[in-house]
Amino acid sequence: MxxxxxxxxxxxxxxxxxxxxxxxxxxxxxxxxxxxxxxxxxxxxxxxxxxxxxxxxxxxxxxxxxxxxxxSAQAAAALLADTASPGARVHMLAGPGVAEALTAEGFELVADAPAEAVVVGFSRDFDFDRLARAADIVRAGARLVATNTDPTYPAAHGLLPGAGSLVAAVSTASGATPEVAGxxxxxxxxxxxxxxxxxxxxxxxxxxxxxxxxxxxxxxxxxxxxxxxxxxxxxxxxxxxxxxxxxxxxxxxxxxxxxxx
Ligand SMILES: [Mg+2]
The missing domain is CATH 3.40.50.1000 (HAD superfamily/HAD-like)
Known part of the structure; x- marks a missing residue:
């Protein structure tokens, strides 16, 4: 070979x-x-x-x-660059990598509806209030975009919940099926x-x-x-x-x- x-x-x-x-x-x-x-x-x-x-x-x-x-942050930004309006409002429940990638593609990061998309990725800052806000924005009409859906994440001493676990929470709370980038x-x-x-x-x-x-x-x-x-x-x-x-x-x-x- x-x-x-x-x-x-x-x-x-x-x-x-x-x-x-x-x-x-x-x-x-x-x-x-x-x-x-x-x-x-x-x-x-x-x-x-x-x-x-x-x-x-x-x-x-x-x-x-x-x-x-x-x-996968770049992949999520590329997905939106191909399908969303230029400069669109995007809410994120994700880490700094997603902010960097979305900003590089010219999207406006917003805290509230209306937004064209909500991007969810691995974040240790995930909590109930952020989940509630992301679900609200999706219910108000935003697309749900997952950077990835890995269920777990290999850490030093075992497994942590991966982005897929967090995406599942937003998907369940909003009733939306995620578009996956990773x-x-x-x-x-x-x-x-x-x-x-x-x-x-x-x-x-x-x-x-x-x-x-x-x-x-x-x-x-x-x-x-x-x-x-x-x-x-x-x-x-x-x-x-x-x-x-x-x-x-x-x-x-x-x-x-x-x-x-
Ligand atoms: Mg791996």
Whole structure:
């Protein structure tokens, strides 16, 4: 097998768990780059700004350009840029990454109805009052947009509720079905193609998002068992097995380098 030279690598559960680096990630990325791969990162975690992810990667010994970081916040902003009026009013129940992405697309962030959309993403500031307000704005006519619907989020010591848990609350309270932006939904597929090209490999820890993204792109999938699948048993290793399966990113690198040529 000849492998394409672009890798779209997930972050949570692959490079880190919460604020703890997964051992060997820095060396693994350096080895892949030395072997001629472009390594870029796509996360369904919309909470951070691009610079936050670049800084966090750098702090773990992994240099990255802002252009090498793709987030579901950007995918949500792209979804709205394609379908909403320019400069439209948008309410968000999400982290700073969503504010950054929506502002970059020219949307006006608003606290109250009327709004064209309510964007919901992972946020530790989620609470009852914010839920009530977001549901009110959706009931008043706004579209409900989810940055992603991952049910959980791999943290340092177990699993936290993911954006999907928060989206479900807003969806239930408002009666609206969310439009989803993150992987494996079409806005992310389009964003990955626009940024990274038509050929690559997806590496990730969650078959239902990372594996499905790979399938949607038509790219090989490398599953690491350092996050959701395997150790947490949240998701099983798919059958048929992905092109590559390894305990972690450090141990998937030799497989990729062997299969490269
Ligand atoms: Mg992950």
């Amino acid at each position: 000849t492998l394409p030279r672009v890798i779209c690598c997930d972050l949570d559960g692959v490079i880190w768990r919460g604020d703890e680096p997964i051992p060997g990630g820095d060396v693994a990325v350096a080895q892949l780059r030395a072997a001629g791969f472009r390594v870029a990162f796509m996360t369904n975690n919309s909470s951070g700004r691009v610079a936050d992810y670049v800084d966090k990667l750098a702090g773990m010994g992994i240099p990255a350009d802002p252009d090498d970081v793709i987030t 992987k494996p939904a079409p806005p992310t597929v389009a964003l990955v193609r626009a940024r990274l090209g038509n050929e690559g490999i997806v590496i990730g820890d969650r078959p239902s998002t990372d594996g499905a993204l790979a399938a949607a792109l038509g790219w090989p999938f490398g599953l690491v068992l350092s996050g959701i699948a395997g150790t947490q048993n949240e998701e099983a290793i798919p059958d048929p097995r992905p092109a590559f399966v390894a305990a972690d990113i450090a141990s998937i690198v030799p497989q990729l380098i062997t299969a490269r040529d």
